[in-house]
Amino acid sequence: MNCSHVNFESYVSVGRIHEEGKPEVITGYTADIVIRCADCKIPFEFVGVPGGYSPTQPMVNFDATELRAPIKPSSDPVEHVKVLLNREK
């Protein structure tokens, strides 16, 4: 099959991240994004993104077909992200 990948399907799953053992304490949010060709169904890979999980930067799953992007409400102060960055160190 020779597909020129003209049409696309996407799936976004948005989740809340909570402190371990404390589901009432929300520490962040994440958007997991998958894109594939709507015609041949081949998944697209996210290029140049490191693999794994991070609360402070976008990462991909093992085959780079799912982007795991940390998100935050636009009303949250930048300081919230700085706290997360310090936790990673």
Ligand SMILES: [Zn+2]
């Ligand atoms: Zn295609």
